[in-house]
Amino acid sequence: MIDQRIFESLQTKIDEETAVRDPVLDDVTKEILAQKEEVTRLKAVADQHPFYKYNGLWSRELQNLVASIELCAWLGGLQEHKGPSSTSFMTIEDVGKFLDIPVNLKEQDAFHLTIEEYLLAVIAMVEELVRFSKSQSFSVWSHLIRSQARLAVNSVTLGDYTRPMQIGNFVKELFAGFQLLNLKNDILRKRSDGIKYSVKKVEDVVYDLSLRNLVPKGASSA
Amino acid sequence: MKIYDVGTFNVGRANEGHLISYRRSEYLNLTTSNFSPMGTKRDWEGQPLDLNPKDTAMAGAEVESARSVLSIFENFRDELDEHHDRRERIIKKSRDITALSKKIIFALQRVRATNQPLPPNIAQENQTRFDQIHTLFEEVVPEQVGINGWRYQRQISGGIQEFIEAVSFDHYLRTQTLITHAECSARVPPQVLISEEDYLMGLYDLTGEMMRFAVLSLSSGNATATQSENTASEREKSTVASSQGGIVGDLRAIRAGFEALSVPQRHYMFRDMAKKLDVMQNSVEKVERAAYGIVVRGSERPSGWTPDLSAAVEVGSY
Numbered sequence: 046m047i048d049q050r051i052f053e054s055l056q057t058k059i060d061e062e063t064a065v066r067d068p069v070l071d072d073v074t075k076e077i078l079a080q081k082e083e084v085t086r087l088k089a090v091a092d093q094h095p096f097y098k099y100n101g102l103w104s105r106e107l108q109n110l111v112a113s114i115e116l117c118a119w120l121g122g123l124q125e126h127k128g129p130s131s132t133s134f135m136t137i138e139d140v141g142k143f144l145d146i147p148v149n150l151k152e153q154d155a156f157h158l159t160i161e162e163y164l165l166a167v168i169a170m171v172e173e174l175v176r177f178s179k180s181q182s183f184s185v186w187s188h189l190i191r192s193q194a195r196l197a198v199n200s201v202t203l204g205d206y207t208r209p210m211q212i213g214n215f216v217k218e219l220f221a222g223f224q225l226l227n228l229k230n231d232i233l234r235k236r237s238d239g240i241k242y243s244v245k246k247v248e249d250v251v252y253d254l255s256l257r258n259l260v261p262k263g264a265s266s267a
Numbered sequence: 268m269k270i271y272d273v274g275t276f277n278v279g280r281a282n283e284g285h286l287i288s289y290r291r292s293e294y295l296n297l298t299t300s301n302f303s304p305m306g307t308k309r310d311w312e313g314q315p316l317d318l319n320p321k322d323t324a325m326a327g328a329e330v331e332s333a334r335s336v337l338s339i340f341e342n343f344r345d346e347l348d349e350h351h352d353r354r355e356r357i358i359k360k361s362r363d364i365t366a367l368s369k370k371i372i373f374a375l376q377r378v379r380a381t382n383q384p385l386p387p388n389i390a391q392e393n394q395t396r397f398d399q400i401h402t403l404f405e406e407v408v409p410e411q412v413g414i415n416g417w418r419y420q421r422q423i424s425g426g427i428q429e430f431i432e433a434v435s436f437d438h439y440l441r442t443q444t445l446i447t448h449a450e451c452s453a454r455v456p457p458q459v460l461i462s463e464e465d466y467l468m469g470l471y472d473l474t475g476e477m478m479r480f481a482v483l484s485l486s487s488g489n490a491t492a493t494q495s496e497n498t499a500s501e502r503e504k505s506t507v508a509s510s511q512g513g514i515v516g517d518l519r520a521i522r523a524g525f526e527a528l529s530v531p532q533r534h535y536m537f538r539d540m541a542k543k544l545d546v547m548q549n550s551v552e553k554v555e556r557a558a559y560g561i562v563v564r565g566s567e568r569p570s571g572w573t574p575d576l577s578a579a580v581e582v583g584s585y
Contacts, residue, residue: 097417101535132335149346154414160346218333222340229351 070122077117080110084144091156104162111140111158111166116173119215133215134170137163161233164223168236171219174212175243209254213247220244353410357419360407361426367396367403368426368433372476375436379484381513382443393437400430401456408458416460424465431461431469436476443513445470445521464536467528471543474521478550481514485557515558518551 087103117123118135126143127135140158141148147157220240228234371393378385385393403426411419431446434454438446448466455461525547530537 095417096414097420132332132339136339150414152413154416160343164343218336221333222336222343225337225340226344227348227351233347 070117070120073113073117074122077110077114077123080113081144084110084146088146088156096150096154096156100159107158108162108166108169110144111163112169112173114140114143115167115170119170119174134167134219164226164233165236167219168223168240171216171240171243174216175246177208177212209247209250213244213251216240216244216247353415354419354422357407357410357422360403360410361423364400364403364426365429367400368429371396371433372436375433375440376476376480376483378440378480381440383441385437385441397454401454404455404459408456411458411460420460420462424462427455427459427461427465428468428472430455431466432472432476435469435473436480439473439477439517440480443517445517467536468539468543470521471525471540471547474518474547474550477514477518478554481518481554482557485561515554518554522547522551 084107091099091103114123115134118127118139119133123135123143127139135143137148137158137160140163144158147153147155148163149160150157220243223237223240226233226237228237374389374392374396375385378389384390407423411423431451434451435446438444438450448461448463451466451469452459452461525544530540
């Protein structure tokens with residue numbers, strides 16, 4: 046006698062795993078929204094002091110958060126917060142609007158997101174995406190991707206080979222953007238120098254996939 | 268280009284050997300012209316594999332996206348350029364202020380007495396330099412409006428510290444008192460921010476100047492002149508109780524003050540301070556040793572004798 050429930054429960058499991066991606070994004074969104082409240086509290090305190098005097102205290106954490114937001118948005122979350130621009134990522138204005146903080150203030154001495162912080166966050170996000178593209182193409186069943194937001198994409202189904210292409214295009218776009226900047230010998234320079242390695246890594250993945258004929262036809266940009 | 272079609276090997280056969288030939292052919296491809304940086308990738312049917320968008324609708328969106336990325340980054344470039352340029356201008360001003368302040372300090376080291384007006388030639392010389400510094404500070408003011416005050420604080424801070432060293436030394440020589448933070452702020456345009464940290468660091472440097480001054484004036488034999496009218500019983504005290512003696516006392520008081528400051532290890536000021544504290548302690552001890560030398564051996568020394576410290580000004584007067 047075969048217990049049908051075994052298969053039923055298996056089916057539930059499978060369904061769960063298929064559906065897990067969106068819940069993950071939801072979880073992440075929840076986390077990010079919680080962080081957003083922290084930012085609001087930070088802003089309330091920081092606004093009472095000269096911005097650049099204490100900026101260093103939270104700059105790194107804010108960058109991590111913005112990188113998580115960008116990653117989440119790129120993966121399809123937070124869509125309602127994306128601005129009208131045609132970019133596949135959130136612009137600095139979008140991020141500012143989402144977090145409810147001003148960006149790139151030049152005169153007013155108040156809490157805000159600086160261009161440098163935003164760019165550093167974007168670089169961090171690119172590095173995360175590159176890891177993502179690798180793990181996607183080589184994962185057999187499921188793969189964990191941990192970013193600072195503890196984003197765990199648990200069920201990247203077998204053969205999601207289009208993502209690396211998308212990531213490749215996106216990273217190259219950003220790389221072209223970063224090449225427009227005149228950078229001094231500072232942290233931004235060092236970090237943005239790393240993007241070319243990211244480009245290379247993604248290209249390697251794309252290359253490996255295309256070599257093995259694993260790129261779905263007409264899907265390279267889908 | 269033709270070799271490139273080894274891409275038709277299917278997955279199973281794409282072993283190491285094929286990989287290598289593939290890579291090499293790709294390299295050859297790149298060396299010939301008219302290729303995108305990525306080379307032309309082909310699918311297994313030999314059709315050129317466009318890694319960029321396939322259908323035109325997507326292509327339009329991609330191009331659009333790429334264009335807006337570029338315009339966004341062009342905007343960033345302008346903003347960052349503005350920031351870097353302003354930063355460099357402030358650094359230049361800061362260096363100029365530092366250089367002028369050093370000249371002031373050197374001029375002040377030629378003074379031989381404390382607590383009285385400076386010799387007119389030195390006073391005049393320094394006044395022009397203070398005026399120049401004032402102009403430089405005024406030029407910095409528009410660069411540091413509002414939020415930018417703290418943003419470029421690090422860049423101007425070196426100049427401010429050196430300036431405080433000069434001002435406080437000047438102040439000390441004329442009045443034999445320590446200049447206050449408020450008095451320092453009064454010497455610069457009101458918009459210039461003098462942080463407590465810069466003030467403190469300037470004072471640390473001041474102890475070094477006081478040390479040089481004390482040692483120089485001890486070694487120039489100034490002490491004998493002031494002690495001559497004292498009685499023998501008072502001699503031991505009086506040998507250093509003159510202007511130099513005052514300096515020893517003041518240095519000790521400053522040292523005590525500095526050492527009493529409690530700066531938490533995590534405070535951003537802490538790192539600079541540890542080093543400066545060390546230098547300051549050395550300076551104070553140097554002056555103490557020199558004063559000790561005068562007190563103990565002062566009565567034995569021939570007139571014109573100078574303590575065994577370099578930079579003696581009037582050697583060979585006998």
